[in-house]
Amino acid sequence: MNVLGPLWLSVQLALVTTLVLFVLGTPIAWWLSQTTSRWKPVAQTIVAMPIVLPPTVLGFYLLILLGPHGAIGSWWVQLTGNALTFSFTGLVIASCVYSLPFAVQPMQNAFEALPRQTLEFAWLQGATKLDAFFSVAAPMSVRGFIAAAVLGFAHTLGEFGVVLMVGGNIPGETRVVSIAIYDEVETLNYGAAHQMSLLLLGFAFVVLLAMFLVNRRWSAR
Amino acid sequence: MPVRKLLLVAALLPNSLLADDVVRVAVASNFIEAAAKLAKHFSETTAVSVRISSGSTGKLYAQIINGAPFDVFLAADTERPRLLEQGGYAVPGSRATYATGALVLWSGDRALVGRDCREVLQSGDYQHLAIANPETAPYGAAAKIFLTEAGLWEDASRHTVFGENIAQTLQFVATGNATLGFVAASQMSHRNLPPTSCMWHVPESDSSQLDQQLVLLSVAEGNEAANDFVNFLASEQAAAIIAGSGYRVAGR
Numbered sequence: 239m240n241v242l243g244p245l246w247l248s249v250q251l252a253l254v255t256t257l258v259l260f261v262l263g264t265p266i267a268w269w270l271s272q273t274t275s276r277w278k279p280v281a282q283t284i285v286a287m288p289i290v291l292p293p294t295v296l297g298f299y300l301l302i303l304l305g306p307h308g309a310i311g312s313w314w315v316q317l318t319g320n321a322l323t324f325s326f327t328g329l330v331i332a333s334c335v336y337s338l339p340f341a342v343q344p345m346q347n348a349f350e351a352l353p354r355q356t357l358e359f360a361w362l363q364g365a366t367k368l369d370a371f372f373s374v375a376a377p378m379s380v381r382g383f384i385a386a387a388v389l390g391f392a393h394t395l396g397e398f399g400v401v402l403m404v405g406g407n408i409p410g411e412t413r414v415v416s417i418a419i420y421d422e423v424e425t426l427n428y429g430a431a432h433q434m435s436l437l438l439l440g441f442a443f444v445v446l447l448a449m450f451l452v453n454r455r456w457s458a459r
Numbered sequence: 460m461p462v463r464k465l466l467l468v469a470a471l472l473p474n475s476l477l478a479d480d481v482v483r484v485a486v487a488s489n490f491i492e493a494a495a496k497l498a499k500h501f502s503e504t505t506a507v508s509v510r511i512s513s514g515s516t517g518k519l520y521a522q523i524i525n526g527a528p529f530d531v532f533l534a535a536d537t538e539r540p541r542l543l544e545q546g547g548y549a550v551p552g553s554r555a556t557y558a559t560g561a562l563v564l565w566s567g568d569r570a571l572v573g574r575d576c577r578e579v580l581q582s583g584d585y586q587h588l589a590i591a592n593p594e595t596a597p598y599g600a601a602a603k604i605f606l607t608e609a610g611l612w613e614d615a616s617r618h619t620v621f622g623e624n625i626a627q628t629l630q631f632v633a634t635g636n637a638t639l640g641f642v643a644a645s646q647m648s649h650r651n652l653p654p655t656s657c658m659w660h661v662p663e664s665d666s667s668q669l670d671q672q673l674v675l676l677s678v679a680e681g682n683e684a685a686n687d688f689v690n691f692l693a694s695e696q697a698a699a700i701i702a703g704s705g706y707r708v709a710g711r
Contacts, residue, residue, distance in 0.1 A: 407622075423521065424518045
């Protein structure tokens with residue numbers, strides 16, 4: 239049994255998802271941190287939904303939306319000739335929805351903790367809002383970015399229910415490590431299941447420990 | 460009624476469900492509709508309730524070995540019941556063939572209306588072919604054997620999506636996510652199935668024979684209700700229900 243194949247696929251999926259979440263999640267987190275709109279609670283709720291929704295609910299709707307007759311899937315078929323379900327791209331979309339709150343919330347917290355005067359000072363100095371964000375806000379929010387990256391990555395790595403529903407268990411394409419473990423346990427190959435599970439166990443420990451250590455060093459300063 | 464009394468009643472309920480007048484049956488996914496009909500019939504005549512859990516044969520097998528609380532196992536092959544018997548998990552001599560299934564290649568894809576499913580498979584003119592996981596699902600194993608013997612496995616495996624069990628495999632095809640798939644003939648009477656675009660009955664070979672066996676599990680050896688249910692499954696009435704659900708039954 240190939241243990242590294244599914245593991246590597248999961249790492250790729252988590253990396254791509256984390257990158258996409260940075261690009262999409264940063265503006266969302268920034269807007270949420272700055273807005274005084276009365277729609278803010280609604281937007282926050284929508285972003286947080288994947289935390290409480292059962293993965294099967296997400297999987298069910300994604301299966302419909304991404305399928306060849308679905309709103310997004312049919313459009314994708316016209317564009318590329320392929321459906322989104324049972325594909326790596328489809329899993330990236332699913333993972334972005336699934337892990338969105340885990341990336342947005344730490345960034346939003348970091349942005350909200352920025353001293354208001356610092357930003358206002360940058361604006362007074364004539365910096366555009368974009369300039370001020372990249373040269374002042376972003377460097378001061380590194381901790382939030384790190385937390386977002388770690389949580390987004392780790393949460394995607396642990397994704398199971400959604401992938402089970404929209405992935406189709408294709409080796410090298412959608413058979414991620416959590417699905418591979420499930421398969422090995424079902425077929426009573428506990429050896430392979432142990433190898434992959436132990437690797438993930440160790441990974442989860444190391445990642446979280448590293449994050450807590452980083453946090454401690456930061457707060458000690 | 461005071462709240463405390465209600466709570467007391469609620470606390471007692473699960474115990475009554477665990478009494479001997481319940482038979483817990485693990486059923487291979489392909490047989491779930493037939494099992495539900497059999498359970499209904501059995502419950503009506505004996506007042507014993509039947510609780511059905513379904514999944515792939517391999518998954519249920521793994522659950523049983525790990526102590527899942529089932530009394531009867533209706534598998535989709537002969538291999539797992541044999542292993543359970545050998546391993547002491549099933550009552551010796553309780554193993555019996557209750558049905559023989561059939562594999563069909565099916566599509567609900569509107570683009571394939573009027574096409575020959577077998578020819579579509581041969582030409583490779585499809586996006587995804589759904590089969591059940593051959594490792595855990597006997598219908599998936601039979602599909603793989605057929606594809607291998609037909610010299611199509613190499614090509615097909617590049618476009619294959621694997622259902623967790625035969626029910627998810629049909630779901631992949633029925634929702635249009637897979638163009639076509641190998642499913643159980645018994646599933647073709649499912650009431651929520653979209654119209655058939657093409658269907659092809661896979662000829663049976665010795666290696667892909669889908670004899671389905673049941674066993675009485677060791678935990679239920681002295682369970683009268685479970686024994687009654689197993690005996691009921693061998694009855695003429697049960698055979699009629701099974702045959703009516705798209706299976707062959709020995710001696711009919």
